[in-house]
Amino acid sequence: MGAAVKFLIVYASTEGQTNKIAKFMAGLLTNSGHQVRFHNVGDVSDGLTITDYDHVIVAGSVHSGKHQPDLQLFVYANRERLNKLPSLLVSVSLAAAFPDTQSEAQGYVDTFLETTEWQPTHTLLTAGAIKPGIYDWFQKSALLEGDLAAHFDEDLSDTREFTDWDALKQKTVEITTS
Numbered sequence: 488m489g490a491a492v493k494f495l496i497v498y499a500s501t502e503g504q505t506n507k508i509a510k511f512m513a514g515l516l517t518n519s520g521h522q523v524r525f526h527n528v529g530d531v532s533d534g535l536t537i538t539d540y541d542h543v544i545v546a547g548s549v550h551s552g553k554h555q556p557d558l559q560l561f562v563y564a565n566r567e568r569l570n571k572l573p574s575l576l577v578s579v580s581l582a583a584a585f586p587d588t589q590s591e592a593q594g595y596v597d598t599f600l601e602t603t604e605w606q607p608t609h610t611l612l613t614a615g616a617i618k619p620g621i622y623d624w625f626q627k628s629a630l631l632e633g634d635l636a637a638h639f640d641e642d643l644s645d646t647r648e649f650t651d652w653d654a655l656k657q658k659t660v661e662i663t664t665s
């Protein structure tokens with residue numbers, strides 16, 4: 488094992504999948520002997536000093552083409568510090584799950600980075616999940632209206648997790664050791 492690195496993970500998760508992904512990454516890093524501070528962006532206090540960390544991971548998910556506004560605000564407010572540190576953006580979406588929608592998934596990231604003026608060292612497109620059991624009518628309609636609808640059943644009856652945990656593990660190790 489190399490030297491212990493101090494990681495800050497800041498995440499936003501609307502239906503819980505990004506929380507699960509960020510926790511999984513935190514577990515991998517902790518098991519590798521690193522220190523990890525894990526924060527929901529909504530709980531980040533003004534006193535959080537990004538420069539206390541060696542590496543910052545920002546994770547968020549996409550709804551109707553955009554990442555969470557509070558995550559966007561956090562990154563924009565901290566862009567100067569973030570741009571000086573090794574950093575990683577984990578973007579969770581359904582578009583990341585399918586070969587024919589990769590450019591859409593990349594487009595969400597490009598918009599986020601342009602808006603926040605952040606240049607992370609790495610970006611990671613990660614497939615999320617669909618959880619029809621917790622969606623209301625509006626959420627189901629939003630999902631069924633887009634190009635992505637071709638990839639799942641019209642009735643949205645089943646919970647489906649598209650996240651590739653093995654690939655995520657490999658990428659986490661790769662990115663955090665490079």
Ligand SMILES: Cc1cc2nc3c(=O)[nH]c(=O)nc-3n(C[C@H](O)[C@H](O)[C@H](O)COP(=O)(O)O)c2cc1C
Nearest residue numbers: 500501502503504505548551552580581582615616
């Ligand atoms: C109402 C709604 C809108 C969504 N819009 C998009 C979208 O525009 N593009 C996309 O790729 N995924 C979209 N998704 C899929 C989410 O990104 C996916 O479910 C992800 O796992 C959510 O992560 P979270 O549970 O951390 O919020 C949408 C999901 C919902 C419920």
